[in-house]
Amino acid sequence: MSERTVAVASSVGLHARPASLFSQAAAKVGVPVTLTSAAGKTVNAASILGVLSLGIGHGDVVTLAADGDEADTALDALAELLNTDLDKD
């Protein structure tokens, strides 16, 4: 199991637009990725409803996890996405 712990950079948190972009990216990485909130709730990172249900705000720390050969590449890409402000209009 590989993990990345990241503080969410989007100024409005992981809500509709950043959550959509993130879960779409998670669905494309080729391995199942989970997203866990600081409160300990874990969801499928590729599920926009799952991501939204966590109610993640700006600066909240989340953990990404995945298994398999592709896990590190996938997690690096998704962690980079969370490190980016996805809500710049």
Add this chain to the structure above:
Amino acid sequence: MSNETDPTPASLSALLAETSIRLDLTASNKEDAIRQTGAALLEAGAIDASYTNAMLERERSVSTFVGEGVAIPHGTLSGKDSVINDALVVLRFPDGVDWDGNDVRVCVGIAARGNGHIALLSQLATVLLDPDRAAALRAATTSSLVYELLTPDPEDE
């Protein structure tokens, strides 16, 4: 002003007026459905008229379809100034609306100042993650059932 540390965010059902639940609508397309959602928020006194354009702008930027036949049209960050009071509206389109190839039956319109939308979206997503509740919402024909469905089950938290 936003209050990010507010420990008791308003619940979905508390922000939903009975007159803001419209269960038997038709829309010719996605833009029409968004305009109707904006009109319902305007009638609820939640927004000024410019917010609907912010909703359309957001939709062009990224789809607000979230799965389970539900879309959550809302404004861009720059539309926040158009929000007067936090509110929710629920519009049901029994015949469906083509949402970029997805079949949308329910639009939940959200207007929230500050970071209020994060807690609201979290509550709504938690409701929709339950497939039975989501199906019941798509089929709801009474406002009392909509209220019941949008009140999150405490055991899910």
